[in-house]
Amino acid sequence: MRRIIAVLLENESGALSRVVGLFSQRAYNIESLTVSPTNDKTLSRMTITTDVVNHAELEQMMKQLHKLVDVLRVTELTQSAHVERELLLVKVRTVGSEAREEVKRTCDIYRGQIVDITQNLYTIQLTGVGSKLDAFVATISDASEIVEVVRSGVCGIARGDKALRG
Amino acid sequence: MEMLSGAEMVVRSLQDEGIEHIFGYPGGSVLDIYDAIFQSDKIEHYLVRHEQAAVHMADAYSRATGKVGCVLVTAGPGATNCITGIATAYMDSIPLVVLSGQVPTFWIGDDAFQETDMIGVSRPIVKHSFSCRTAEEIPMAIKKAFYIASTGRPGPVVIELPKDVQNPLNKFPYEYPENISLRSYNPTLSGHKGQIKRAVAALVNARKPVLYVGGGAIIANASKQVLELAEKLNLPVTNTLMGLGAFPGEHKQFIGMLGMHGTYEANNSMHNADLIFSCGARFDDRVTNNVDKFCPNAKIMHIDIDPTSISKNIHADLPIVGSVEVVLQQMLDLIEETQATNDSESINAWWDQINEWRAKDCLAYKTSDTHIKPQQVIQCLYKVTKGDAIVTSDVGQHQMVAAQYYPFKEPRQWINSGGAGTMGFGLPAAMGCKIAFPDRPVVCVTGDGSIQMNIQELSTCMQYNIPLVILLLNNRSLGMVKQWQKMFYGGRQSHSYMDSVPDFVKLSEAYNHIGIKVDKIEELEPALIRAFELKDRVVFIDVAIDPEEHVYPMQIKSGSMEDMYLSKTEKTDA
Ligand SMILES: Cc1ncc(C[n+]2csc(CCOP(=O)(O)OP(=O)(O)O)c2C)c(N)n1
Ligand SMILES: [Mg+2]
Numbered sequence: 001m002r003r004i005i006a007v008l009l010e011n012e013s014g015a016l017s018r019v020v021g022l023f024s025q026r027a028y029n030i031e032s033l034t035v036s037p038t039n040d041k042t043l044s045r046m047t048i049t050t051d052v053v054n055h056a057e058l059e060q061m062m063k064q065l066h067k068l069v070d071v072l073r074v075t076e077l078t079q080s081a082h083v084e085r086e087l088l089l090v091k092v093r094t095v096g097s098e099a100r101e102e103v104k105r106t107c108d109i110y111r112g113q114i115v116d117i118t119q120n121l122y123t124i125q126l127t128g129v130g131s132k133l134d135a136f137v138a139t140i141s142d143a144s145e146i147v148e149v150v151r152s153g154v155c156g157i158a159r160g161d162k163a164l165r166g
Numbered sequence: 167m168e169m170l171s172g173a174e175m176v177v178r179s180l181q182d183e184g185i186e187h188i189f190g191y192p193g194g195s196v197l198d199i200y201d202a203i204f205q206s207d208k209i210e211h212y213l214v215r216h217e218q219a220a221v222h223m224a225d226a227y228s229r230a231t232g233k234v235g236c237v238l239v240t241a242g243p244g245a246t247n248c249i250t251g252i253a254t255a256y257m258d259s260i261p262l263v264v265l266s267g268q269v270p271t272f273w274i275g276d277d278a279f280q281e282t283d284m285i286g287v288s289r290p291i292v293k294h295s296f297s298c299r300t301a302e303e304i305p306m307a308i309k310k311a312f313y314i315a316s317t318g319r320p321g322p323v324v325i326e327l328p329k330d331v332q333n334p335l336n337k338f339p340y341e342y343p344e345n346i347s348l349r350s351y352n353p354t355l356s357g358h359k360g361q362i363k364r365a366v367a368a369l370v371n372a373r374k375p376v377l378y379v380g381g382g383a384i385i386a387n388a389s390k391q392v393l394e395l396a397e398k399l400n401l402p403v404t405n406t407l408m409g410l411g412a413f414p415g416e417h418k419q420f421i422g423m424l425g426m427h428g429t430y431e432a433n434n435s436m437h438n439a440d441l442i443f444s445c446g447a448r449f450d451d452r453v454t455n456n457v458d459k460f461c462p463n464a465k466i467m468h469i470d471i472d473p474t475s476i477s478k479n480i481h482a483d484l485p486i487v488g489s490v491e492v493v494l495q496q497m498l499d500l501i502e503e504t505q506a507t508n509d510s511e512s513i514n515a516w517w518d519q520i521n522e523w524r525a526k527d528c529l530a531y532k533t534s535d536t537h538i539k540p541q542q543v544i545q546c547l548y549k550v551t552k553g554d555a556i557v558t559s560d561v562g563q564h565q566m567v568a569a570q571y572y573p574f575k576e577p578r579q580w581i582n583s584g585g586a587g588t589m590g591f592g593l594p595a596a597m598g599c600k601i602a603f604p605d606r607p608v609v610c611v612t613g614d615g616s617i618q619m620n621i622q623e624l625s626t627c628m629q630y631n632i633p634l635v636i637l638l639l640n641n642r643s644l645g646m647v648k649q650w651q652k653m654f655y656g657g658r659q660s661h662s663y664m665d666s667v668p669d670f671v672k673l674s675e676a677y678n679h680i681g682i683k684v685d686k687i688e689e690l691e692p693a694l695i696r697a698f699e700l701k702d703r704v705v706f707i708d709v710a711i712d713p714e715e716h717v718y719p720m721q722i723k724s725g726s727m728e729d730m731y732l733s734k735t736e737k738t739d740a
Contacts, residue, residue, distance in 0.1 A: 009350065010350055013297070014285060014289075014295065014297070017286070017289065018289065021289050021290055025290045056477065056481070059477070060474065060477070060478060063473045063474045064474050066473070067472065067473070067474050069293065069294040069314055069348070069350060069351045070294075070350055071350055072349060072350040166349065
C-alpha cells in the first residue's frame with residue numbers, strides 16, 4: 001500500500017538524519033522524501049511516501065516518527081482528500097525541427113514548460129502526480145533522447161479545513 | 167549575572183541539576199571540563215579503567231536509585247568505548263546523560279585527531295542527542311538532556327562538547343534554566359478515561375486473568391499499585407526478567423518469571439489465560455516465543471508510556487498509553503468508587519489450575535556428591551543475605567539461575583542487562599549500586615566469561631574502596647552458548663570453552679582484594695558469610711560449579727508459551 005506521511009518537525013541540525021535513520025534502522029521503505037523549512041523558519045515540513053504491507057505497519061511507522069523528540073506532528077494524507085504534487089525537470093536532446101515541434105507539442109499537452117534551450121537541448125519543467133510525470137517521460141522519450149531526469153519527490157497537503165500546524 | 171566559561175558551565179549545570187556522582191575518563195578534548203571538576207567540591211567523579219564500565223556504572227546507579235546516571239568521556243575512542251554501555255541503557259530504558267568531548271568546531275569534518283561523529287555513531291541507540299556549538303547553549307542543552315532522559319520512556323541522551331566551546335578564557339553569563347517545556351515532546355502520563363473504564367470492566371470480568379509485569383513498572387515506581395491491584399482481585403502475577411522485584415518474589419500470588427526460562431506455571435498461565443494485562447512489559451520475543459501461537463484465547467490489555475511498544479509485537483485489544491503508576495492508580499480509584507469485584511469462584515478455579523501447574527515444581531533439581539550446582543549457589547546466597555542484597559548480574563546461565571532462584575523482594579534490587587544482554591555489565595553495575603547505597607550488601611553474580619569482559623574495574627574498586635562481593639559461577643565455559651550447542655548443534659562446542667581461565671583468587675589479590683576459592687558445597691556458606699561480614703573489602707568468591715548443568719525450563723523454539731523443555735530428558739508434549 002502506497003502511503004504519504006506528512007511530518008512537522010523542529011528545523012534543527014540532526015533532525016533529518018534521525019528520520020532517515022529511523023527508516024533504515026526499522027527496515028521501513030522510503031519511496032521519496034522531501035523536506036524544507038516552512039513559513040515559520042523554526043519548523044520543517046517533510047513529506048514521505050512509503051510502501052507498507054498493512055495498516056499495522058503504517059501505524060507503527062507513524063508512532064515511531066512521533067516518538068522522535070524533534071517531531072511535532074505526524075499525519076497520513078492518502079486516507080482522506082488531499083493534493084499531492086511532484087516536480088519533474090527533464091533535459092532532452094532533439095535533432096531537427098520536426099523533433100523539436102514534437103517535443104513542444106507533447107510539452108503543451110502535458111502543460112509542461114520549456115525552461116532552458118540550447119542548440120540541441122531542451123530542459124522541460126512539469127508538475128503533477130507521479131503517474132502523470134511517468135507518462136510524460138515515456139512519451140517524450142519517443143520524440144527525443146533523454147539526457148537527464150530529476151524529480152523532487154512528492155509534496156502533499158490535505159484538502160479542506162485540515163491543517164498540520166505547530 | 168555570573169560569568170563562566172563553557173567548561174565551568176558544564177560542571178555548574180550538573181551541580182544545579184543535583185548531580186552528585188559522575189563516572190568518566192579524561193582525554194585531550196575534555197581537559198578543561200576536568201579542570202573545572204577538580205575545582206568543584208560538589209561533584210564526586212569516579213575514574214574507571216574503561217569507558218564502557220563508566221556507562222554501566224552510571225546506568226546501574228540509575229537503576230538502583232531512579233536518578234539519572236551521568237558520564238563524562240573524551241572524544242573519539244573515549245566516546246566510542248561508551249557505545250555498548252549506551253546501547254545497554256537504551257534497550258532497558260535507563261535514563262543517562264553522556265557528555266563526550268569533540269574536536270574544536272573549526273576542525274569538525276576535517277578528520278582531526280580523535281574526531282568521531284559521536285552524534286552519528288550513537289544515533290540509533292539514544293533517545294536524543296545535542297551538539298553544543300557555542301558555550302551559551304550548554305546550560306539549556308544539559309537541562310533538556312536531563313529532562314528528556316528522565317521523562318516519558320526514559321533513555322540515554324548524548325551531549326557532544328567541542329573543545330573550543332569549553333575554552334576557560336571565554337566567559338559568558340550563566341543561568342541554569344528553571345523550567346523547561348518542549349513543544350515537540352509531551353509524554354502522556356495519565357490514561358484515557360474511557361480506556362480506564364473498559365480496562366476495569368475487562369479485568370473484573372476475566373475468569374483467567376494474568377498480570378504480566380515488566381521493567382516499566384519498576385521505572386514508573388508502580389510496585390505499590392501492582393500489589394494493591396493484584397491483592398484486591400486475587401490475580402496471579404508474573405514478572406519479566408526486567409520486572410523482577412516489581413512484585414514480591416515470595417508473595418503467594420507470584421507465579422514466577424515468564425518467557426524463555428520462565429516457570430512452568432507462569433508460561434502455562436499465560437498460554438491458557440483469557441486476559442493478559444501487561445503493565446510496562448513489551449511482549450519481547452524472549453517472552454512470547456512464536457507470536458503466531460501466542461496465548462490463543464487471551465484478550466490483551468497493555469499499559470505502556472511508549473505508544474510504539476503497544477501493538478508492536480502482539481496486537482493490544484485494549485491499549486492504554488500512560489505511566490504504569492498513574493494508570494493503575496486510576497484503575498484502583500475507579501474500582502474503589504464503583505466497588506467493582508470479580509467472580510471469586512472462577513478466580514479460585516483458575517488458582518486451582520495454576521496450583522496444579524505449580525505442583526510440577528519445575529525449578530526442582532538434582533544435587534550431586536561431586537559437583538556444586540549453580541542453583542545451590544544462588545539459594546545459599548539468598549539464605550546468607552536474607553534476600554536483602556542488591557544483586558547485579560552478567561549474562562549467561564548464571565544470570566538466568568540468579569533470576570530463577572533469588573526471589574527479589576523489592577524493585578531496584580535486581581540489576582541486569584535484559585534487553586541487550588551485555589556480558590561485562592555485572593561488575594561495573596555492582597560498583598554503581600554500591601556507590602549509590604554504601605550501606606547495603608551488593609553482590610555481582612557473574613560467569614567466567616562475563617567477568618573477564620570488564621575485570622579491569624577491580625582496579626577502580628581498589629582506588630575508591632568500593633566493597634562488594636563478586637560471586638563467580640565458574641563452569642569453565644561460555645555456559646549458555648555451550649547449552650545451545652549441546653541442545654541444537656549436535657553437541658559441537660565451537661569456541662564455547664574457556665581453555666585457560668585465570669586464577670581468580672590470585673588476580674583478586676593482585677588488586678589488593680580478597681579471593682576465596684570454593685570447590686566443595688560445604689565451603690560455600692562459610693565463604694559467603696565471611697564475604698558479607700568483611701564490609702570494607704572486595705571479596706571475590708570463585709565457585710567451581712558443574713559445567714554440564716543446563717538452565718530449565720526452556721521454551722521450545724517456534725512453539726507456543728506452554729511448549730518447554732523441563733530437563734535434559736523431559737519436555738512438555740506439544
Ligand atoms: C558482549 C557479549 N558477547 C557475547 C554474548 C553472547 N553470549 C551470551 S551468554 C554467553 C556466555 C557467557 O558465559 P559466562 O559469562 O561464563 O556465563 P555462563 O553462561 O557460563 O554462566 C555468551 C558468549 C553476549 N551476550 N554479550
Ligand atoms: Mg561460564
